[in-house]
Amino acid sequence: MKSITRRAVPMVLCTVLAIAISTSLPAAGSRAPADDFARRFPDLGWEEIVSEARGQRVFFTMWGGSEPINRFVSEFVADRVRDRYGVELVMVPVTDASVFVNAVLGERLAGRISGGSVDLMWINGENFRTMRQADLLFGPYSHRLPNMRYVNTDDPAVRFDFGFPVDGFESPYGSAQFVLIYDAARVAQPPRTMGSLLDWIRANPGRFTYPAVPDFTGSVFLRHLFYHVADDPEELLGPFDPVVFDRLAPRVWETLRDIAPYLWRQGRTYPETSTAMQDLFANGEIWFDMNYNPAHAANMVEQGRYPRTTRTMVFEDGTIGANHFVAIPFNASAKAGALVVANALLDPEVQLEKSRPAVWGDFPAIDVTRLDPEMRARFAEVVRHPSSLPPEELFAVRLSELQADWLEAIEAGWVEYVLQR
Incomplete structure (x- = not known):
């Protein structure tokens, strides 16, 4: 039996706390206790919020595994909100x-209804759902942000x-989409479907792996892989369906157990994080990397981590994409300061800077067609890095994300039927 990675511990802790909060606090749908600002918020104008934010220190808690993203936030964004708003x-x-x-859950359990340690979070998916259902989020607030006028709020x-x-x-x-990354000097003809990738893995032992959930x-x-084995991808969309899951999951687990001997280290262990997998690709131990950031390969090439022959690909039948948010x-x-920062993140100038491949390469969260002609032209001038794909090629094959219940069942099933077998 393979050992469970250390990364499984936070998920277990989160589950324990979620159970505790569900038994000791009001049911989901009730409102979290409001502090003074939350009570005044509905009656405050935006300029009053900006005035109140001046002098505040905002702790923005976020995944920190990418140096380019870290620099964008800690330098460009931080400088901008300091100079413009005194935040x-x-x-x-x-x-x-x-x-x-876990930190916010723990503070709620301890009765800390104000003065929390986190002011703003980079979040999406099951983490957002967990916090929303446990009434751990401030809001609704996004409709109060002036820069939401640049966002297509009708977009699902x-x-x-x-x-x-x-x-x-x-x-x-921002917006992101899953891509596979390869070195064209090693992989001249990359597989273009999941089925052909599985064949490639068997034909190239030790040259592929994926991070452990x-x-x-x-x-x-x-x-x-669930999309791959599904007879109709539509059956994966919508609320979790245990009948569909029980029909598809055994085929996925069987496929993963079948390719395990052909993976890096014969599938006896998996990289704990995507960052660890990047090191394996950079060192030439594996010939494929993967990422939810389509500009990741370009960033790594510009850092000197990946070779200039690094390229990005998507499957012909599509890869999953989704938006990411702050809360x-x-x-x-x-x-007040967190609201100012959330609004600043939607500023067209900030979204433009974020879209540059040398900075981050993240797709904009705003609808560029809502901008004035000069600003649209500046977005159009952003030069695509040769290691990345054009947005239109990605969007043409974009698949919908699964709901969070599916993710939880898939991750738990992988641990039980693949990792521990």
């Missing part, structure tokens, strides 16, 4: 979103987060 932005990097979910990817209604309790930050990238790779905890110490 001090402090990036707090974590290895997994469960870290800040804005209205729903992994199928769960956003309802104004988080605001968009609950790593986000490893989890989304597993979801692509404010119910007990945030600097709610």
